[in-house]
Amino acid sequence: MSSADLKKVGLKVTLPRLKVLEILEQEGEEHHLTAEDVYKILIEQGEEVGLATVYRVLTQFEQAGIVRRLNFENNISVFELDTGDNHDHLVCVKTGRVKEFVDPIIEERIKEIAKEKGYELSAHSLVIYGTLKDDLK
Template structure:
C-alpha cells in the first residue's frame, strides 16, 4: 500500500471514529444515514448553512440512497441532540448548520439566499442592555439581517 493511500485511509478511518463518537455522545445510534449526513455537514466549509433539500442533493450526487424524508428526520434528531442548529429565515425554509457553540448572527441575501455570519461586540452589549432595561433575563437570542449581497447588487 502506498504511503499516500495509507494516509488517506488513516484519515478517513480517524474521521469516521470521530463522527461515530459524536453520534454516540449525543445519545444517537450510529446508522449509515446519520454518519453520511454528519459527514456532509462537516465537509461544507464554504457553505455551512444547508437546507434538507441541499443535503439530499449532495447525497444523490455521491450515489447515496437516502431519502428526503430520512434527511429531514435525521436533521431533526441532530437538532434535538444539539448537533445542529436550525434557523427559520424568511422564505420559509429551515436552514441547518453544525452547532459549534460560538454565538454569531446572520445576514442573508434576499435574491440568491447567500448566508454570511458575523459577530459584533457592540450589538451583543446593546442587546443585553435592552433586556436588562426591560427587566428581562436574557437566555438566548438571534439576529437576522436581510438585504442584497454585493454580487446580486451588481446584476
C-alpha cells in the same frame, strides 16, 4: 464530531447519519444547508439515501442538539452545526444565501438593552435582510 459523539447523544451510528454529519462539517460556517441541499450532495456522492431519510436525520440531530434549524422569512429551513457559539445572520432576500457574523459591539449592546428593560438575557437572534451586491447582477 465522531461516531462516539453520536452515541453520547443517544443516536445509533448509521451510514446516513454519518454521511449527513460529514456534509454539515465539510460545508463549514459559510454554508447553511436545506435538507434538499444535503440530499443533492449525497446523490452527487453516489449515496443511495432518500430525501425523507435526510429530513429524519436532520430532525434527530436537531433534537439531540447537534444542529440548529433556522427559519428565515423565505419560509425555508436551513441547518447549521450547533457549535455552541453565538452568532448572527445576514440573509440575501434574492438568493436566500446566509452568512454568519459576530460583532462584539452589537453583542454588548443587546446585553445592555436587556438589562435596561429588566430582562435577564437567555438568548437572542438577530437576522439582517438585504441583497448581496454580487447577487444584484
